[in-house]
Amino acid sequence: MKNKVKFTRMEQKMTQEQLARQVRVTRQTIGLIEKGEYNPTLQLCVAIAKALGKTLDDLFWEVD
Amino acid sequence: MEKTWISFLLPDDEYKRRTILVYFAEAAILQLIAVLTLIVISRFDFIPMDGVIVLIGMLFGTIAYVWIRYILSGMEFAEIMTAKAYRRERKLIIIKSTSFLVIMCASIASFDVFGMMSVPLIEGLIVSFIAALLLFLTNYVSLKRSYWKNRELID
Numbered sequence: 001m002k003n004k005v006k007f008t009r010m011e012q013k014m015t016q017e018q019l020a021r022q023v024r025v026t027r028q029t030i031g032l033i034e035k036g037e038y039n040p041t042l043q044l045c046v047a048i049a050k051a052l053g054k055t056l057d058d059l060f061w062e063v064d
Numbered sequence: 065m066e067k068t069w070i071s072f073l074l075p076d077d078e079y080k081r082r083t084i085l086v087y088f089a090e091a092a093i094l095q096l097i098a099v100l101t102l103i104v105i106s107r108f109d110f111i112p113m114d115g116v117i118v119l120i121g122m123l124f125g126t127i128a129y130v131w132i133r134y135i136l137s138g139m140e141f142a143e144i145m146t147a148k149a150y151r152r153e154r155k156l157i158i159i160k161s162t163s164f165l166v167i168m169c170a171s172i173a174s175f176d177v178f179g180m181m182s183v184p185l186i187e188g189l190i191v192s193f194i195a196a197l198l199l200f201l202t203n204y205v206s207l208k209r210s211y212w213k214n215r216e217l218i219d
Contacts, residue, residue, distance in 0.1 A: 006219065016219050026142035028210075029079040031217025044078050 003060050006034035008052050023047040080139050087133045091126045098122060135202055138209035145214045153207055161200035168192035 009019055016034075020027045023044065032038035033048070040048070049056050066074075066085065074081045099122075106113060134140065144150050172188035175181045181188060 010219070016217075024076065025079065026077045027145065028139060028142035028214055028217060029077055031214065031219075032079060034219075035217060038079050041078060 001036050001039050001060070002062055003033065003036065005030075005048060005052070005059055008054055008059060009034075012052060014052070019048070019051055022051040077142065080142070083137060083139060084130075084134065087130045090133070091129045094129060095122060095126055098125070131202075135206045136209060138206070138211075138213035140206040141210035142214070144207065144211050145218050150207070150211045154204070157200060157203045157207060161196050161203070164199055165192060165196035168195065 009016070016027045016030045020030045023030075024047075025044065029038065029040075033040050033044075045056055045060055049059055052059065066081070068074075070088070074084055102113070102118060105111060141153060144153055169189055169192050172181070172185065172192060176185045176188070
């Protein structure tokens with residue numbers, strides 16, 4: 001699943017490690033989500049959105 | 065988090081938890097296929113089967129399947145991203161395996177001295193060596209796979 005997690009995280013100068021710690025997953029999980037190789041649960045999507053101060057639409061909604 | 069009574073077997077990390085659940089499910093399906101095959105085979109007298117050996121084989125087969133899938137998945141060492149961290153972890157694995165070998169050999173030798181061993185000393189030492197080697201190899205392969213996987217994910 002394509003998403004804007006990496007872009008938003010880098011925009012906020014946050015490291016993968018910091019985001020991982022905030023949402024209580026491993027850095028590998030964050031890396032997989034950013035590369036679109038793992039589809040997180042809605043619960044984790046919400047946690048990531050809150051940590052980055054964005055909405056689910058901002059991060060995970062695909063616009064053609 | 066999934067509501068299941070096997071939660072105590074699952075890690076906290078979401079990706080690991082869901083992937084391990086898939087491995088458990090695959091192992092259960094394979095076990096089901098094995099049971100069905102054995103039922104069919106037992107109807108005919110193709111192969112003489114000892115019930116206990118079959119059960120032990122299925123038990124170890126199931127555990128080995130989940131274990132091997134986990135090792136090869138590269139998710140055990142989820143935080144090993146850099147060459148420095150990889151080298152440090154590899155050193156730790158060598159120390160852990162060597163310590164395990166030394167402790168096992170010392171325990172077996174002391175059991176032998178006090179006459180508590182029912183098998184020859186050399187057999188005990190060989191088993192210790194194989195166990196330590198297995199411990200090292202599984203950890204090393206898991207570390208290497210994790211490092212390769214993580215390298216692709218680093219920002």
